[in-house]
Amino acid sequence: MSEKKRVSVNEVLSDFLRGLEDTELMRKYCLSSKQLQEVYRRLVETGRLTQEEVDTRKGLDDDVLEFEDDFSEDSPLTGASKDLAETDPRPLTSSSSSFHTLPAPPNNWQKKAYLGIIGGLVTALVGGIALSMTMPGGWERLFRILGSLMGLTGWGLQIWGCYYLVKGKGYHGALSILGALSCLGLIIVLDLPNKYARPKTSGDLIGLVVGLAIAAVFLGIILAIAVPYYFSFKRTSCDHAASANVLELAGAFEYLKKELADRNLKLDNDAINRGVEGNALQYMIGPYYGFHGCTGKCGVLIRINRYEDKWVIEGTALKGSRPSGTTSRYVYRSYVTAGGELPAIIMKGVLNAQNGKSREWNTYPYAPPGQPQICYTESIIKEEEPPGRGTFSIRIPNGIPCGKLRQE
Numbered sequence: 001m002s003e004k005k006r007v008s009v010n011e012v013l014s015d016f017l018r019g020l021e022d023t024e025l026m027r028k029y030c031l032s033s034k035q036l037q038e039v040y041r042r043l044v045e046t047g048r049l050t051q052e053e054v055d056t057r058k059g060l061d062d063d064v065l066e067f068e069d070d071f072s073e074d075s076p077l078t079g080a081s082k083d084l085a086e087t088d089p090r091p092l093t094s095s096s097s098s099f100h101t102l103p104a105p106p107n108n109w110q111k112k113a114y115l116g117i118i119g120g121l122v123t124a125l126v127g128g129i130a131l132s133m134t135m136p137g138g139w140e141r142l143f144r145i146l147g148s149l150m151g152l153t154g155w156g157l158q159i160w161g162c163y164y165l166v167k168g169k170g171y172h173g174a175l176s177i178l179g180a181l182s183c184l185g186l187i188i189v190l191d192l193p194n195k196y197a198r199p200k201t202s203g204d205l206i207g208l209v210v211g212l213a214i215a216a217v218f219l220g221i222i223l224a225i226a227v228p229y230y231f232s233f234k235r236t237s238c239d240h241a242a243s244a245n246v247l248e249l250a251g252a253f254e255y256l257k258k259e260l261a262d263r264n265l266k267l268d269n270d271a272i273n274r275g276v277e278g279n280a281l282q283y284m285i286g287p288y289y290g291f292h293g294c295t296g297k298c299g300v301l302i303r304i305n306r307y308e309d310k311w312v313i314e315g316t317a318l319k320g321s322r323p324s325g326t327t328s329r330y331v332y333r334s335y336v337t338a339g340g341e342l343p344a345i346i347m348k349g350v351l352n353a354q355n356g357k358s359r360e361w362n363t364y365p366y367a368p369p370g371q372p373q374i375c376y377t378e379s380i381i382k383e384e385e386p387p388g389r390g391t392f393s394i395r396i397p398n399g400i401p402c403g404k405l406r407q408e
Contacts, residue, residue, distance in 0.1 A: 007031070012039050013048055109168030116161020124154030129230055169193070238298035238317040243332040245293075245300050246315035247341070250334040252284050252291035253313075257337065259379060265392055272311045272336055275380070276304050278394030281358040282366040286375035286399060293364045293375075293402075301352055301361040304336065311336040316350050316361075324348065365402050375402040 007029055015025060026036055043049040127150030130143045163176035256275075257267040265271065275281075281304060285293050294300035299318030304311055313336055316329045323330060323346050331350075333342040353360040356368075365373035378397035 007035075007039060009039060009042060013043055016043075016049070109164045113161045113165035113168060116157045116159075116164065118161075120154040120157030120159075120161060122154070123150050123157060125226070127151035127154060129233070232321075235317075235319065235321045238295070238300070238320040239330050239332075241295040241298045242300045242315045242317040242320060242330070243344075245295060245302060246313050246332045246334050249281075249284075249291050249302060249313050249315075250336070252289035253336050255289050256284070256380075259381060260392070263381070263383065263392075265381075267337055269309075269311065271392070272304075274392070275394055276311070276358045278380075279356055279358045280380050280394045282356045282362070282364060283376050283380045283394070283397055283399075285365045286377055286402075287405070288377050288379065288397070291364075296363070299352070299363070301350065301363055303361050304358045307333070307342070312342065316347065318350070318352070372401040372403065374399040375405045 012025060012029065015028065020028070022033070022036060025031065026033065031039070040049065040054045044051050044054060127147045130147030130150060159176050163173050166175040167173055253267070260267050260271065281302070284291050294302055294315075295317070298320065300315060301318065302313065302315045305314050306312070313334050314331050315333075316331045318329070320329055322328055325348070327350075328346050328348045329350050330344045331347045332344050334340065335342065350361060353362055354366070356362060356366040365375060367373040376397045376399035378399075380394050380397055382393045382395035
């Protein structure tokens, strides 16, 4: 029995792409023209060459491709080649000294790659928006959790998409870890040369440029829609934060009202006036009255003001919506005593006074320049002497730095 011929298909493909003529390939690998056709056929079947690339070879014309003989005689090029029909009918394999043939790309690798990458970027973007939003009460914590989960999901999708991208280009899947570098990693992965790619033509370059142009236009449209929506949504969330801060301070005054009732005192207009004149608002920040202060990242300001002979809590966000021009803001209001919320109004020219006066716009906790913010842990009530006169004054209670209180 004659010895079976073994040819490395990967080596033949490499030499083919380097531009070796068919006669040179037959001479190098001791192949007849029919055997070389068999090699080409298997390269076309496995998708590593196209039939068009084979048909346009200068060294192999139609007459040669149609040539049939059993090559029982020695090949004029090789001297002793055997026809592949006499060898093992299984696909050609490389010898132990041959290069390993690249595996075929995963099925639908391009679809999975771009689905993972684009889906990951969009998911991470939405998660970032959720993290940046300011919401009242427990909603902000919920949005932070959801934003973190979406960010991690987007990160994982990018790595998953990069896995199929690097595998589809003929590289080890471990390179998908570059997807963890976000945009920088994606640029590196996209720049990797495709080991399966056929030689580029001018048509490929034009298609690439057109594709990049379409992608740039699509990205521009998305940004043109998403960016204004993002800023609008963020301003709206700051409006909600200002409204929530007003309601929380109203709850603190309800606690003060109860505290006064336990001392047979009333939180009437005269009592509130005492508190306002004593700038009591800055001393109500802290755990004792349950008011945690203004939402700093929204620039929320609060003051106590008179409205129709009643005292009203007013709050606005410097980073909130601008309903009537760049200097206008929504002002959210609530009665100090029982009476509930009032409709929001639009006000222009709101400025941060930063003087601690209850009747002017201030950020709380208030702290003079160079001093730490203090959160108070005691009552602001100081009964007048002699006891039982039914009046009280404001005192400065003991407190601790708010930063230390948060750590505890």
